[in-house]
Amino acid sequence: MTNGRLIVLTGPTAVGKGTVEAKLRADHPEVWVSVSATTREPRPGEVNGVNYWFISEEEFLAGEKAGEFLETAVVHGMAHYGTPLKPVEEHLAANIPTILEIDLQGARRVRERAAELGLDVVYVFIAPPSFEELKRRLIGRGTETPEQQAKRLETAKVELAAENEFDVVIVNNTVDKAAADLWQVIATEYGL
Template identity: 55%
Template sequence: MSSAAPTPQVTVLAGPTSVGKSTLSRYIRTTFPQVHFSVSATTRPARPGEVDGEDYLFLSDEEFDRLLEAEAFLEWAVVHQRYRYGTLRSTVDEAQAEGKNVLLEIDLQGARQVRQRLPEAHFVFLAPPTFEDLVRRLTGRGTESAEEQQRRLETARIELAAEPEFDVTIINDDVDRAARELIAQMGIELTTNA
């Protein structure tokens, strides 16, 4: 009699704004195809180069409201006092049913909700080498106004203080190294597309 296969792991990747979560996730997507990403939904407009359904599911406020009413989200939050983001429960459940380990790239509020709903998930905090490095990343990308940058830096200070809530911290000082460390944390064999 064979025992049932273990439920595939859900790994939550969170960290302060501008730490490079999206950059790291894009790198992992192209380099480590064995990782399944749950694409978050958001009410924020797409940035240049972002693809609907690949980077995010870009939803109207009305669509997001309908999904909230249907209790379709595993987690959701208002980020930077402005836009809503969320993870659809169905995308995680479907991937796990297919035997895939799932990576959620979400914010701190979302990570806390997932911890309540999926305490067995593995929680990884992505941190900058220094706070000054985080400021350079945020101001250097030029996608936010000075007012928005200030709001995000205030949020980042709060988010950095939450690091002890996570199972492990990865310093994002080199994308390849950080990606390999995250893959190892997920227990996935390190094979690449190359």
């Protein structure tokens, strides 16, 4: 069904997944990163089709029922999120390096569906150098209250414990090195 292998990128909160992915894309613009769909309202500055595909709950549920998503989730009991399947399949069929950046639960759902969909997947975990460094990064970014930080750190402990579920673990000591390591995985999988 597809030529390339889907790269599923996961890691705990504040590990720098998005920063590593942005560096990878800056160095290798040929890499395509899937854009998720959501039923939540756009935040200031977010662009439809760039940050997310913003769709109605009715559209989302109809697409979910029709099998149009690789994986879906309800986040915080309110908004639906999901990975549209068709663009992923199209990019893989064209042998375009394809990444899905997703949380641990999403990665597990992809694992459940991959075989039935004929998808070949490489699961990559971005890890912090240490839990203390992860904590420092989370607090240092200053975007969450102390209560939110505590909750995210508890979640991060659970996510870190799942590291052995992944095919490849990349330690994010520096963004440049982690992005280069991620490119090595992609280059190997795609014969680049």
